Amino acid sequence: MRAPAHNNHRRFPVPAFYSESASPSFYALTAIAAAAGDSIALSRDPYFVSATKPAPERTVALVSGGGAGHEPMHAGFVGRGGLDAAVPGEVFTSPHSRQIFEASRAVAKSGGVLHIVKNYTGDCINFNIAAERLAAEGIECAQVLVDDDLGTDAGAVGRRGIAGTTLVEKVLGAAADSGPSLAELKELGDAVVAATRSLSVARRAHTSPGADQLAFDVNAGELEYGVGIHGESAKETIEQPTLEELTQRMVSELREALAEKLETSAGALLFVNGLGGLAPLELLHIQAAAHEALVDAGVNVRIAFSGNYTTALDMAGFSLTLTALNEEWVEYVCAPHDTVALPSPRLLPDDFDVRAGRKAENAGEGNGEHEASAGAKQASEWLNRFVETLAHSRAALDEIDQKAGDGDVGTNLANAAKATLAHASGADADLASDLNSIAEGFLNDTGGSSGPLFGLAFQEIAAAAKSGTSLVEGVKEARAAVTRVGGAEPGDRTIVDVLEAVASSGAEDLDAAAIAAGIDGAESTKDMSSGRGRSSYLGDRVLGTPDPGALGMALALALIAEGAGANVEAERERLAALIS
Numbered sequence: 202m203r204a205p206a207h208n209n210h211r212r213f214p215v216p217a218f219y220s221e222s223a224s225p226s227f228y229a230l231t232a233i234a235a236a237a238g239d240s241i242a243l244s245r246d247p248y249f250v251s252a253t254k255p256a257p258e259r260t261v262a263l264v265s266g267g268g269a270g271h272e273p274m275h276a277g278f279v280g281r282g283g284l285d286a287a288v289p290g291e292v293f294t295s296p297h298s299r300q301i302f303e304a305s306r307a308v309a310k311s312g313g314v315l316h317i318v319k320n321y322t323g324d325c326i327n328f329n330i331a332a333e334r335l336a337a338e339g340i341e342c343a344q345v346l347v348d349d350d351l352g353t354d355a356g357a358v359g360r361r362g363i364a365g366t367t368l369v370e371k372v373l374g375a376a377a378d379s380g381p382s383l384a385e386l387k388e389l390g391d392a393v394v395a396a397t398r399s400l401s402v403a404r405r406a407h408t409s410p411g412a413d414q415l416a417f418d419v420n421a422g423e424l425e426y427g428v429g430i431h432g433e434s435a436k437e438t439i440e441q442p443t444l445e446e447l448t449q450r451m452v453s454e455l456r457e458a459l460a461e462k463l464e465t466s467a468g469a470l471l472f473v474n475g476l477g478g479l480a481p482l483e484l485l486h487i488q489a490a491a492h493e494a495l496v497d498a499g500v501n502v503r504i505a506f507s508g509n510y511t512t513a514l515d516m517a518g519f520s521l522t523l524t525a526l527n528e529e530w531v532e533y534v535c536a537p538h539d540t541v542a543l544p545s546p547r548l549l550p551d552d553f554d555v556r557a558g559r560k561a562e563n564a565g566e567g568n569g570e571h572e573a574s575a576g577a578k579q580a581s582e583w584l585n586r587f588v589e590t591l592a593h594s595r596a597a598l599d600e601i602d603q604k605a606g607d608g609d610v611g612t613n614l615a616n617a618a619k620a621t622l623a624h625a626s627g628a629d630a631d632l633a634s635d636l637n638s639i640a641e642g643f644l645n646d647t648g649g650s651s652g653p654l655f656g657l658a659f660q661e662i663a664a665a666a667k668s669g670t671s672l673v674e675g676v677k678e679a680r681a682a683v684t685r686v687g688g689a690e691p692g693d694r695t696i697v698d699v700l701e702a703v704a705s706s707g708a709e710d711l712d713a714a715a716i717a718a719g720i721d722g723a724e725s726t727k728d729m730s731s732g733r734g735r736s737s738y739l740g741d742r743v744l745g746t747p748d749p750g751a752l753g754m755a756l757a758l759a760l761i762a763e764g765a766g767a768n769v770e771a772e773r774e775r776l777a778a779l780i781s
């Protein structure tokens with residue numbers, strides 16, 4: 202029995218942006234028709250979309266359809282180089298046979314109609330009835346049944362049709378444009394299906410239009426393995442492995458299922474399909490990891506792409522589709538098309554190196570954290586303490602920034618501090634050299650706003666340390682430099698409030714009194730609404746929370762004061778209470 206969810210996703214009301222006065226399925230069809238301009242037409246009774254400018258050589262019409270909730274499939278795949286018509290049902294419900302029949306009859310060509318059907322009982326029934334009605338009218342009709350889902354290999358009703366359908370429709374769409382017969386297209390479609398397998402996982406179920414809870418529970422840290430694109434959960438629940446372990450397992454099962462085909466293939470196609478709830482960045486990571494797993498297993502990956510094509514509403518999951526290619530299919534997969542949403546994959550160059558991204562990380566060619574750890578040099582005790590203290594404050598500053606900004610100030614400062622180690626001048630470096638290293642790390646290796654602005658400030662303080670003038674003079678220069686570049690004035694809820702407080706404190710050196718003034722400056726920002734940075738978009742919501750950048754600057758100045766020999770223990774304690 203499934204364990205009760207402890208992440209309680211289902212208890213929360215589900216926010217949704219569906220119109221309550223329109224069918225989710227048909228309203229979406231209008232939007233797809235609008236996006237296609239005049240290349241597809243929308244029919245209302247019954248509902249379907251059809252291509253208005255099919256290739257003149259096409260002699261067989263391609264018709265597909267199925268329940269809504271999988272957008273952009275199938276309506277987004279209608280147009281030249283794709284389907285002739287798409288017939289949507291309601292959410293996760295097959296279209297009715299009259300829709301399929303009328304759509305097919307409307308687009309039928311001299312060579313007949315080819316139905317592309319995902320293997321689900323309702324879809325099969327309705328497409329089969331429509332085919333009989335077409336035959337009765339003398340319209341020749343054949344069917345390609347897509348059953349690529351390895352997650353249902355052992356079921357009595359056969360494998361389900363999932364993301365592989367996108368690929369089958371892309372290949373048949375390109376092939377049909379040059380005029381092959383119905384029998385030839387069916388043979389091609391069946392061959393692509395036989396050489397294609399997919400496997401899906403999800404870490405969160407979808408929410409249906411109008412529902413107030415997720416469709417099923419997935420405990421935090423677990424994955425549904427072999428999940429479908431409808432409401433049902435998978436047969437297996439697994440502990441979430443690393444991305445590399447997960448893709449290796451999935452790739453190995455897909456390879457095993459296609460072992461014979463792969464042996465004689467012209468390489469493989471990898472397609473990562475988002476189920477609707479993953480970030481594009483996440484899908485790209487999955488694609489890179491699966492591609493690596495395939496290359497590691499000796500598979501010649503000729504085409505690799507990812508995107509949301511066969512979705513399951515907003516399910517947080519993905520499927521991997523593997524196809525054992527032949528040369529003819531490569532051309533079809535990469536052929537141009539005029540549809541709103543079919544993929545446009547490209548052939549990989551022979552020398553493509555899928556590990557290039559990892560190499561950059563390991564060789565220190567990337568940015569931020571990786572670079573610093575790769576190129577770190579020996580540093581003084583004080584510089585190491587500086588880096589560690591900012592690393593230690595990372596989570597607390599991020600949390601404060603979550604309330605009053607974009608949640609990453611702690612991470613940005615910790616990464617910037619770590620980057621200074623690549624510029625360290627050795628274990629015996631004096632404070633002036635260390636401050637210089639810090640300035641370089643923050644200025645040269647850190648993007649965003651806080652990194653360079655902090656760097657600018659440290660550069661001025663380093664110059665003061667080097668010339669032997671008071672560090673408070675350096676802080677005054679820092680305040681001027683930060684305002685010059687960033688435009689913030691005191692009262693804008695930024696690091697300027699700290700620098701100004703120290704600069705105008707009357708302290709002659711960076712001592713306990715100066716640091717206390719700086720902390721006052723940081724604390725005073727809790728009564729300010731923001732004039733600069735990401736928090737400026739939050740209006741009065743930030744009131745009551747101090748500016749995390751200002752707290753970070755107060756902390757950095759306290760560390761510098763310590764490095765210069767001041768006793769600021771009490772001030773550090775006060776800061777620790779504020780940054781907690």
Ligand SMILES: Nc1ncnc2c1ncn2[C@@H]1O[C@H](COP(=O)(O)OP(=O)(O)OP(=O)(O)O)[C@@H](O)[C@H]1O
Pocket residue numbers: 606607609610613648649650651652654683687688689694695696697733734735736748749750751
């Ligand atoms: N114009 C500015 N002048 C002085 N300090 C600033 C300015 N803008 C932002 N800051 C300081 O930097 C901190 C972080 O700001 P913000 O969150 O905008 O940048 P970030 O997260 O470092 O980078 P990004 O610009 O990518 O978001 C703020 O808390 C504030 O103290």
